[in-house]
Amino acid sequence: MKISEIQRLLDAEVLCGGESLENEVSSACCSDMMSDVLAYVKDQGVLLTGLLNTQVIRTAAMMDMVCIVMVRGKMPTAEMVALAKESGIVMMHTKLRAYEACGRLYHAGLGRGEV
Template identity: 60%
Template sequence: MTVNEVASVLDAEIVTAGDLNAEVKTACGSDMMSDVLAFVKDQSVLLTGLNNPQVVRTAEMMDMRCIIFVRGKEPTEEVVALAKQKEITILKTQHRLFTACGLLYSHGLSGGDRS
């Protein structure tokens, strides 16, 4: 699905838009960026409740297209500014992490390969 469709499935607000037509197939949900860096391979969506600029840095290093803040977390100005600069889409949803992941999974996104 596209980033735009991800937003609609999660009833999410688009905080800042990168390429909304980018095609995404896999996602990962974590508040621990160390684990994202160590375990993620080709996931293009990151769902998290962690709210600091290193979330955007991590997504950038992993070539991710979209960050979704769950539980209605309001990304800080620094986070939004960095995401804009890196052309990464930021979405905000009221859903909790488990529910948001479940919704995306049931709409066809997968967790990607285990390695």
């Protein structure tokens, strides 16, 4: 699935990385616990989260993720957006809650990948 399709499905606003929207991703994960993302995630390109701090971006960068979706209308700070941009990560935010955001993506065929 293209990242632009994620944006459309979630009615999301892109905050940085707009030049990478045509890149493809094949799976996603959702967590507010970065410890668990580091422990359980494998090759998921998209992180959906409601957690709002710079460690979200560093975690995604360590896991080679390419897109972060902030759910529940959370607006990242300028520092977070700058860090995502520097890391080459697309960051967007959606008003949807995590459950619905995940449901829409899963329903549209974005899998959960290898666990």
